[in-house]
Amino acid sequence: SQLAEENSWALSVHEGESVTVNCSYKTSITALQWYRQKSGKGPAQLILIRSNEREKRNGRLRATLDTSSQSSSLSITATRCEDTAVYFCATGGGSNAKLTFGKGTKLSVKS
């Protein structure tokens, strides 16, 4: 079974709207990462949030982490068509080396 899992298979919004992707995980973690994969490309890291952090921002992106409920969210404000991609959460990595990805949430941003 997946150690990290996004809660939605697909989301669709219109440009300018905000959207949130949610993720749940099953083990204790030292950090959780969010990645974005555009069509035909490899995933690229957006945000890393450590277990002692509750919130992390990167421009229009905001990640939250709730270790008590073992969940995380990634919010995107003022969405653009170029935000269309698959978004993954991932746990592990670092000295553990082995990073485990969720199945991903496909976000479509329409004009």
Next chain:
Amino acid sequence: GGIITQTPKFLIGQEGQKLTLKCQQNFNHDTMYWYRQDSGKGLRLIYYSITENDLQKGDLSEGYDASREKKSSFSLTVTSAQKNEMAVFLCASSIRDNTGQLYFGEGSKLTVL
């Protein structure tokens, strides 16, 4: 900056054939990875290597071999391709520190006829 180069970008093989994918990185990263991506199943770890000549099995290593003969390169072999198999294989690398950020190549798409 650096780059991860995967070759070939597209690979078509026959059932039972042994097929090899190659990956080169110029980040000078210690750790390299091979993931398999199937539609609707996310990324699944096949093999990873913490340093040159090291190999660690991931969750999906059966049916695959890997080789890390140099720090900059990591190869993956499908030992016997399965008919109707179609997947994208992603290579990645990372520094061995507590950020754990992976840098990915663009992927190699495998089709087995």
